[in-house]
Amino acid sequence: xxxxxxxxxxxxxxxxxxxxxxxxxxxxxxxxxxxxxxxxxxxxxxxxxxxxxxxxxxxxxxxxxxxxxxxxxxxxxxxxxxxxxxxxxxxxxxxxxxxxxxxxxxxxxxxxxxxxxxxxxxxxxxxxxxxxxxxxxxxxxxxxxxxxxxxxxxxxxxxxxxxxxxxxxxxxxxxxxxxxxxxxxxxxxxxxxxxxxxxxxxxxxxxxxxx
Amino acid sequence: xxxxxxxxxxxxxxxxxxxxxxxxxxxxxxxxxxxxxxxxxxxxxxxxxxxxxxxxxxxxxxxxxxxxxxxxxxxxxxxxxxxxxxxxxxxxxxxxxxxxxxxxxxxxxxxxxxxxxxxxxxxxxxxxxxxxxxxxxxxxxxxxxxxxxxxxxxxxxxxxxxxxxxxxxxxxxxxxxxxxxxxxxx
Numbered sequence: 001x002x003x004x005x006x007x008x009x010x011x012x013x014x015x016x017x018x019x020x021x022x023x024x025x026x027x028x029x030x031x032x033x034x035x036x037x038x039x040x041x042x043x044x045x046x047x048x049x050x051x052x053x054x055x056x057x058x059x060x061x062x063x064x065x066x067x068x069x070x071x072x073x074x075x076x077x078x079x080x081x082x083x084x085x086x087x088x089x090x091x092x093x094x095x096x097x098x099x100x101x102x103x104x105x106x107x108x109x110x111x112x113x114x115x116x117x118x119x120x121x122x123x124x125x126x127x128x129x130x131x132x133x134x135x136x137x138x139x140x141x142x143x144x145x146x147x148x149x150x151x152x153x154x155x156x157x158x159x160x161x162x163x164x165x166x167x168x169x170x171x172x173x174x175x176x177x178x179x180x181x182x183x184x185x186x187x188x189x190x191x192x193x194x195x196x197x198x199x200x201x202x203x204x205x206x207x208x209x210x211x
Numbered sequence: 212x213x214x215x216x217x218x219x220x221x222x223x224x225x226x227x228x229x230x231x232x233x234x235x236x237x238x239x240x241x242x243x244x245x246x247x248x249x250x251x252x253x254x255x256x257x258x259x260x261x262x263x264x265x266x267x268x269x270x271x272x273x274x275x276x277x278x279x280x281x282x283x284x285x286x287x288x289x290x291x292x293x294x295x296x297x298x299x300x301x302x303x304x305x306x307x308x309x310x311x312x313x314x315x316x317x318x319x320x321x322x323x324x325x326x327x328x329x330x331x332x333x334x335x336x337x338x339x340x341x342x343x344x345x346x347x348x349x350x351x352x353x354x355x356x357x358x359x360x361x362x363x364x365x366x367x368x369x370x371x372x373x374x375x376x377x378x379x380x381x382x383x384x385x386x387x388x389x390x391x392x393x394x395x396x397x
Contacts, residue, residue, distance in 0.1 A: 014380035112377070116384050130384040137381055141374060142344045148370065149340065166377060174370035181366045184214030185308065 013166060014116050023165055027110045028066040032084065035060050037077040065117060072121055081121040092132045099139035104164040111164045112137065140167065148174030152182055217362050221305035222258040227272040261313045271314040276300065279320050282327040289334045295358040304332055304362050339363060343371055347378065
């Protein structure tokens with residue numbers, strides 16, 4: 001049982017985002033490869049590779065997810081978004097073959113989150129991407145469950161280093177179940193402990209508050 | 212839910228004790244207990260039995276299922292069957308731990324019983340994981356698991372619920388438009 005001073009907001013995972021989730025905020029800064037479909041006047045400073053004042057049509061550059069999502073429109077073609085490598089056909093075959101061997105932390109670390117966000121940009125491959133995301137999650141589920149429920153009192157960094165951020169959160173919740181059961185079995189659950197809130201609490205001095 | 216809360220619920224189970232003092236019937240909100248006469252067995256809740264035992268006012272009679280032969284039979288059955296077999300008490304794990312910790316001198320072959328119950332528990336948890344895995348990999352939406360006890364559900368609850376939530380969201384990606392228009396309030 002671990003008490004926290006605040007309750008972290010879970011990431012939205014699907015196509016929606018949770019505004020207050022820290023994970024989703026970091027996710028929205030992932031860079032996507034895009035291609036401009038019209039001229040962006042006076043925005044040349046965004047593109048470091050050329051000296052011109054404008055960004056001409058057909059430039060290939062990278063924009064963060066939040067900006068690409070805002071600019072993307074089906075009717076007025078402002079920009080077209082290319083799929084990041086991990087969601088393309090070649091990698092999808094790898095994921096479908098054996099999802100367990102892939103290092104999702106290196107590939108992501110928001111593999112599921114970004115993959116779901118990619119569905120906003122109407123690509124013809126969308127159904128396959130969604131299917132691969134789901135199959136990857138299912139394929140890796142057993143291993144994640146077993147490792148989180150069996151690693152008691154040992155270094156888990158080797159177990160979590162290949163996990164996606166979403167899977168890491170699941171790993172933590174699996175560990176909390178295991179730890180609470182083990183501490184009960186050893187009779188530690190009946191001992192009263194001070195709340196972490198109280199331990200971290202220090203009296204504030206009036207001089208700290210008034211400069 | 213915390214494991215100690217499950218243990219608290221388990222303490223409401225009744226157990227037979229043989230007191231060595233005499234006391235009239237006592238009236239409690241949960242029901243009347245007693246009367247207590249030296250040498251005459253009487254049913255009391257586990258919390259009271261343990262309290263009396265710690266003050267050396269009684270001897271605890273172990274429940275009928277807490278017996279090496281019966282537990283061995285149960286272990287074999289549990290290993291043979293693919294599904295969960297019925298357990299003798301919905302709180303078998305908690306009761307074993309409580310009674311063996313505080314009244315091991317009243318229970319014959321306490322160590323063997325401890326090992327047997329742990330074996331049964333491990334077999335059942337392995338089955339639970341196996342069924343959780345097949346539940347996820349077959350994309351089922353509901354499942355029926357009979358004969359599971361509260362403590363067993365409790366160890367896997369957080370993990371399974373979170374995984375199912377994620378899986379639901381990834382699945383709703385498959386049908387475009389279904390997840391749009393859903394807003395969460397904070």
